Amino acid sequence: xxxxxxxxxxxxxxxxxxxxxxxxxxxxxxxxxxxxxxxxxxxxxxxxxxxxxxxxxxxxxxxxxxxxxxxxxxxxxxxxxxxxxxxxxxxxxxxxxxxxxxxxxxxxxxxxxxxxxxxxxxxxxxxxxxxxxxxxxxxxxxxxxxxxxxxxxxxxxxxxxxxxxxxxxxxxxxxxxxxxxxxxxxxxxxxxxxxxxxxxxxxxxxxxxxxxxxxxxxxxxxxxxxxxxxxxxxx
Amino acid sequence: xxxxxxxxxxxxxxxxxxxxxxxxxxxxxxxxxxxxxxxxxxxxxxxxxxxxxxxxxxxxxxxxxxxxxxxxxxxxxxxxxxxxxxxxxxxxxxxxxxxxxxxxxxxxxxxxxxxxxxxxxxxxxxxxxxxxxxxxxxxxxxxxxxxxxxxxxxxxxxxxxxxxxxxxxxxxxxxxxxxxxxxxxxxxxxxxxxxxxxxxxxxxxxxxxxxxxxxxxxxxxxxxxxxxxxxxxxx
DNA sequence: CGGAGCTTTGATTTGGATCAAGACCAGTGG
DNA sequence: CCACTGGTCTTGATCCAAATCAAAGCTCCG
Numbered sequence: 001x002x003x004x005x006x007x008x009x010x011x012x013x014x015x016x017x018x019x020x021x022x023x024x025x026x027x028x029x030x031x032x033x034x035x036x037x038x039x040x041x042x043x044x045x046x047x048x049x050x051x052x053x054x055x056x057x058x059x060x061x062x063x064x065x066x067x068x069x070x071x072x073x074x075x076x077x078x079x080x081x082x083x084x085x086x087x088x089x090x091x092x093x094x095x096x097x098x099x100x101x102x103x104x105x106x107x108x109x110x111x112x113x114x115x116x117x118x119x120x121x122x123x124x125x126x127x128x129x130x131x132x133x134x135x136x137x138x139x140x141x142x143x144x145x146x147x148x149x150x151x152x153x154x155x156x157x158x159x160x161x162x163x164x165x166x167x168x169x170x171x172x173x174x175x176x177x178x179x180x181x182x183x184x185x186x187x188x189x190x191x192x193x194x195x196x197x198x199x200x201x202x203x204x205x206x207x208x209x210x211x212x213x214x215x216x217x218x219x220x221x222x223x224x225x226x227x228x229x230x231x232x233x234x235x
Numbered sequence: 236x237x238x239x240x241x242x243x244x245x246x247x248x249x250x251x252x253x254x255x256x257x258x259x260x261x262x263x264x265x266x267x268x269x270x271x272x273x274x275x276x277x278x279x280x281x282x283x284x285x286x287x288x289x290x291x292x293x294x295x296x297x298x299x300x301x302x303x304x305x306x307x308x309x310x311x312x313x314x315x316x317x318x319x320x321x322x323x324x325x326x327x328x329x330x331x332x333x334x335x336x337x338x339x340x341x342x343x344x345x346x347x348x349x350x351x352x353x354x355x356x357x358x359x360x361x362x363x364x365x366x367x368x369x370x371x372x373x374x375x376x377x378x379x380x381x382x383x384x385x386x387x388x389x390x391x392x393x394x395x396x397x398x399x400x401x402x403x404x405x406x407x408x409x410x411x412x413x414x415x416x417x418x419x420x421x422x423x424x425x426x427x428x429x430x431x432x433x434x435x436x437x438x439x440x441x442x443x444x445x446x447x448x449x450x451x452x453x454x455x456x457x458x459x460x461x462x463x464x465x466x467x468x469x470x
Numbered sequence: 471c472g473g474a475g476c477t478t479t480g481a482t483t484t485g486g487a488t489c490a491a492g493a494c495c496a497g498t499g500g
Numbered sequence: 501c502c503a504c505t506g507g508t509c510t511t512g513a514t515c516c517a518a519a520t521c522a523a524a525g526c527t528c529c530g
Binding site: 045047049068071074116121122 | 258261262278279281282283286287288290291302303305306307308310311343344345347349350351354355356357358359361362363364405406449450452454
Binding site: 399414417 | 507509510511525
């Protein structure tokens with residue numbers, strides 16, 4: 001059973017990090033592939049003058065940097081948002097174990113392709129959407145990804161991102177994110193308070209964000225490496 | 236020899252398109268992987284109200300949509316800019332041929348990873364850079380990619396993109412792209428006239444665009460599917 | 471109770487969008 | 501050979517979304 005194999009591999013080398021620390025830094029030599037067991041993290045890039053762009057979020061069950069060990073050096077950093085536990089999947093896992101288990105390989109391919117699709121949608125988001133649409137869109141994406149991972153309860157979920165995080169991801173100033181969130185609240189589209197987000201009417205939020213979920217390719221739910229798998233790996 | 240295999244596969248099904256037509260449309264069922272033999276194309280996404288974002292450019296030798304046939308439907312469109320010739324690599328190419336030739340598989344992985352890295356950099360570009368930096372950055376990227384593909388002559392190259400194309404890629408209005416290009420010209424950073432671009436001093440242009448070429452991972456030049464390969468496939 | 475992070479508010483500025491004409495083509499047909 | 505047309509590029513005037521600057525208010529925590 002694939003889960004068993006994956007769990008064993010994942011439980012071999014687990015590391016724990018505090019909140020707001022770097023796991024990987026730009027310029028590092030890539031070594032392992034990381035599987036997020038718990039906690040939130042993000043991938044970001046920074047300019048010399050300090051401008052910072054979050055280019056993706058990692059939620060529990062996500063994989064970072066699949067096969068990057070082909071590359072010579074990291075072109076981005078990965079930092080935690082909350083405390084995070086990760087499993088390092090070493091080079092050899094892919095060379096030996098995964099190669100004999102096509103369904104695992106397929107699952108990794110899947111993740112890679114969806115990841116790329118998300119990155120394209122972010123490009124769209126930053127290039128074309130207004131601040132309100134952009135913020136709503138980002139919240140929709142996170143919401144749906146959490147839901148697939150089984151991390152929502154009813155219409156609520158934990159939401160550890162600060163407004164500064166959202167600003168770095170949305171390419172907006174934090175002051176403007178603040179005002180945009182207020183507008184979303186005023187329209188009854190979100191309730192966001194004390195690290196908890198509620199989405200009373202997802203459809204309306206999706207409409208506000210011109211959100212089309214096609215790019216998440218969720219038709220495939222069963223086959224991905226889901227939160228359940230990774231929970232098992234930790235516990 | 237890998238080239239021979241690839242060339243044979245690529246020459247089997249070649250299609251030709253005029254300029255400014257769609258090769259693939261959002262919502263289509265993905266079928267083949269496409270190898271660009273000649274011409275320029277782009278991947279783009281569009282909102283219902285017409286706002287359009289170019290999310291990547293394809294130059295000769297590039298591959299679009301590697302392994303996308305895992306996905307159920309396309310989340311973006313691909314359109315030509317110039318006349319384009321493409322080779323369709325069918326599903327079976329990957330299932331049967333490529334699987335026995337690890338260097339080909341590695342080359343495809345490589346392309347996939349670099350593609351993702353480029354997409355992240357575009358996210359950064361749109362999120363953090365000013366119009367001038369953004370435009371300069373985009374020109375640097377295209378320039379370097381063309382150079383690797385052997386498509387530059389000295390400090391010049393063909394440049395079929397209109398200002399409207401650049402606007403859609405940079406997330407700027409076309410009027411503003413026009414003014415930004417004028418500024419780049421005034422600073423002696425580019426010469427752009429009649430579908431030809433010259434870059435008299437690449438270092439200065441790179442500085443203007445806060446351009447760090449690390450994300451293109453060009454250390455690997457020899458191993459990629461380069462323009463020479465694909466030329467052989469056509470000729 | 472005194473910070474250190476966050477979040478909120480208000481005032482002001484600005485980069486880039488939008489609107490509206492023209493100018494400059496290159497190709498087409500009469 | 502010239503007029504016409506449709507696409508592209510350019511310029512100028514005006515407007516607006518979002519940035520920046522500057523202070524407070526919270527809130528959690530030691």
